Amino acid sequence: MKTIEWKDWEIFCRVVEGAGFTKGAELADVPKSSASAAVSRLEMQLGVRLFERTTRRVRVTERGQQLYDRVAPLFTELREISAEAVSVSTEVAGTLRIATPYEVGSLHLSPSLTRLLRLHPALRVEVDVTWDQPDLVERGYDLVFVMTNTGLHDSSFASKRVVLIDRGFFASPALIRARGLPRTPQDLANWPMLGNAEDRRWEFLRDGTEVASLAVEPRMRTQNAEIRLKAALDGLGVARLSPRYVQDELDQGRLVRVLPGYTSSPLKVYVLMPARKLMPASVRAFLDVLEETLGSADTRLVAARG
Incomplete structure (x- = not known):
């Protein structure tokens, strides 16, 4: 029996996942020509066509999909085993x-990253x-x-x-002089507003309970x-x-808090990580440093699932 080239099988899985040789080669971290050659070798060895190829697209065959469905979970398990083995290291x-x-990153992660790098001189960090x-x-x-603003989208990650x-809510002194000091949330109804992409209404809370809301454009x-x-500093609106x-x-x-007796719904920050039985030491x-740092500041840590 010929030696099984497991790398060819892994590249085959990546080409399926990338829906083509260009993206599949990128996911497998090999040249496109190597990905094509690996799939061709596998097809020759198995005696079946794994992909239908045209000049415009690549589509996995029915037999190829069947093989992928059986093989891909095995490579996932191997990667988890490898990650777990690496995580055993204390360094x-x-x-x-x-x-x-x-x-x-700037307000909440920077102190944790500084502490982490001081504790572990051999560690490098890349932040995008x-x-x-x-x-x-x-x-x-x-x-x-x-x-x-709400919760996480459906995710298979931990x-x-x-x-x-x-x-x-904040505005410039110039805008307040021009508009007058608002006394209630409804007083902001005709103000120019500065929001994020999801803003459709602003909630107004007292002691954590919503008491008013305002549709915003x-x-x-x-x-x-x-x-x-x-933009708020330049007097263009309330933010x-x-x-x-x-x-x-x-x-x-340079900025004034308007309606200081109210807060708004808090932003929620989640950290996502690949689901593993054991996580890498880094x-x-x-996460340990993050919890210690944030736990001592004015932020709260709550365990959750996505």
Whole structure:
């Protein structure tokens, strides 16, 4: 019996997952020509066609799909076994890859990352800034932080809610002079507003209980809180932001909190990670440091599933 080339099988799985040789080769981290050659060898060995190829597309055959459905879970299990074996090591080393929204990284993760790197000199960290929820496996991230008004989208990854970010309402002194100081949430109805992409209404809470809400049509929508902050400083509208994020502007009198007796619904920040029985030592070390750091600040940690 011929030697089984397991790498060819793995590349075959990646081509199925990538719906083509270009993406499959990228996922397998091999040249496209190597991916094509691996699939051809496998087809010759098995005596079956695994893909229908045309000049415009590649489609897995029925037999190819059947083989993928049986083989792919085995490679997933092998990767988990490998990750578990690596996690046994007590040394925290290698590279930890993280994706996070800017505000979460700058305000909440920076102290934890500083502490982590001081504790583990052999560890390297790569942090990408994104407001989207990237695919952990496809992009090769160890941890992804997601900020949302509601809950997580359906996800097969393990998740933990790590931060609740309080929010209030802020405007420039010039805008308040022009519009008058609002006394109730309804007083903001005709104000220009600066919101994020999902803002359709703003909630007004007292002692954690919603007492009013206001339909909003922001004149500017952006996930980038820094852009909203600068627009608020320029008097372009009232913005819903984290008090902690705008504290310097409040201290300098460049921004005023309107309706200070109210808060708004908090943003929820989750951390996503591949579901493993045992996690790599670097991930475990960072989560431990994160919990210790955030637990001592004005944020709350709550275990959850996505």
